[in-house]
Amino acid sequence: MTAGTDSPQAYQDGLLPGTRRALMHRVAVEQAAGRAPSVSAALVRDGRMVWNGSASMVEGHAPDAGTQYRIGSITKTFVAVLVMRLRDEGRLELTDPIGVHLGGLSVPGVTVGQLLAHTAGLASETPGPWWERTPGELRPELADILGPAPVKHPAGRRHHYSNPGFALLGALVEEVRGRSWGEVLQEEVLDPLGMDRTSLRPQPPAAGGFAVHPLADAMVPEAVQQTGRMAPAGELWSTTADLSRWAAFLAAGHDGVLAAGTLADMRESAAPADTSQPDGGYGLGLQLLRRNGWALAGHTGSMPGFLAALWVSTERRSAGIALANCTSGPAVSDLAVDLMRIADEAEPPFPAPWQPAEDLDPALVELTGPWYWGTAGFLLRVVGGQPELRRMGGQGRGTRFHVEPDGTWTGLEGYYAGETLRVVRRADGSVGHLDLGSFVFTREPYDPQAPVPGGFPGWH
Structure with missing residues (x-):
């Protein structure tokens, strides 16, 4: 295993040596305890990546900040931004029934906002077979991802996570824009943000995904499937460097992509509270979390062979990112949060200096x-x-x-x-x-x- 702040796989910018070592130690512990082939992580402060590090089972070959991992449901945050761009342009409203924009659906009355917040009452998954592990060609039409009985709860009554719901949102973007959601994402979001290592298909260098036996030190490669209509639910690949840019954007917005005020709306709770997850919630395409007394927004993700987590604290002006190339094992969500906590405790951010208001009425x-x-x-x-x-x-x-x-x-x-x-x-x-x-x-x-x-x- 490679793990060390003096290795080429660890990058630091302005953090104290003790802080860097504590961050790297936390990553190394998670890789070992979670029995992951590799773990790659990054810390963002004040809009830029100030640290990234990785730990790997292969001595001298740990991934760096430019190594791609599949990020699973973090993809949903990108799709949500595309939808909110359409809202801000006046092309649709969150109260619009999805049937206003997409024809032939068995659930035309659920709204765009309900789909974003997972309150439309739709099934969590597609009808069999398991969509993450089968070719997307098996479901060429939207009707194939909904199946004969897609409604599990009355719309608007409760939060019920739905992967097919985000497939509908991806189709909505395609219908309104007149081209594939991946093309729209590239032109309207990835290019303006300089995210040139985020893509629908893996681009070298990219980590291979593995299944690690839960009771034995053995592993086998996981197959990578292209999920077709379900791609908006979890298809993207990215890196800790690119996700650092994404985290900075989710916190502050970007001229020409999405306004800070719209992102603030996305970070507001839009779903009824789930008593089984008292510290969790959901906004408009963003998961919400209360941890260490902080309000966090972001998303977790998983696909066969990969785990991912990205959490942003606007209050602490920081974000944590953690990626792993195994189907289960490491607690990447906890790791991402802990990176922020470790840095905050060791080097608390300075508040902006007080200044008198300009042109106060x-x-x-x-x-x-x-x-x-x-x-x-x-x-x-x-x-x-x-x-x-x-x-x-x-x-x-x-x-x-x-x-x-x-x-x-x-x-x-x-x-x-x-x-x-x-x-x-x-x-x-x-x-x-x-x-x-x-x-x-x-x-x-x-x-x-x-x-x-x-x-x-x-x-x-």
Whole structure:
């Protein structure tokens, strides 16, 4: 096994030697404990890969950051971006029934958004035989991947992961764009992001996939199948270097590919909570995870002979990536998260320095301070040029707001998300109260001069 920070397979950029060794040690432990032919991993901080390392069973032949692995369901994050590009262009809406765009389906009423969030109620897999291990030519039509009974749950009721659902989304991209989803991906996403080692077919150097016997130190090669219609569910190959670029994009967006605001929408929970996975969730094509007190977004992936994981923390400005070339064994998801944790504990990121806001509207400053909803106290602050209203003491409802061109504010979080706040002024121009979705906020508890519904006789 090759494992060492001084090897050509380990790359560092600005990390302390102790941190680099701890990261490499974690990869080496996972390769050995997981009994994987190889494990390749990378750490991203502030939008760039600052470390990658690998451990291999073959002395002197560990993969580097340019070695391809099959990434399985991380493919879904790429397909989701293609769909969201169409949404942002006005070519479709997430509320559109899929049948508006694709004809001849047995499930025309499920929506684009439900397919992205795996809430359409469709089956997890295709009818037999096992799609990951059989040629895609066996299912030439969309009807073949859905089968005679594709609906397992009422649409919108629960999160139920569906590989065929993402095959429908890939077909949707092809229908709207008029060419294959792989061509669209190359032209609209991979080329602009400089991801020249991500592809539908393996390109040397590429790791071979293996099945490792669970009870004996033996392994055999896994066959690589091209999955045809099911390709949008898990076909892509990539590298730790390319996935580092992808992680940076998922965190911050990229002009001409997808806006940061749209990616923020994708990272929001879009599926009902699954009580069997209290730390997990799903957005729009992105898995969500709570770990170490962090909110993470990304995806895991598996195909015969390969495992993959990519997790992004926008809060900590970091991402972890782990790839392995075996069907099962190493806990690549835990490894990817641990890389972020190790680096964060050893070298916590510096916060951006505080700076005063540019062109701060004096009218916003005038509104800062205490406000009362009935007898409940709230504090209005302006942070980063954006107003936020929070309960005094930190408990209860609160939200940040986006200031609209007409002077109203739109709530961005929780109970008030999407709700409108209006600043109501008196005849002399002074501020009388705030109206937040019909709730009246006043400068004093139950201000008798404010239009509190039902009236208030004053304190006595």
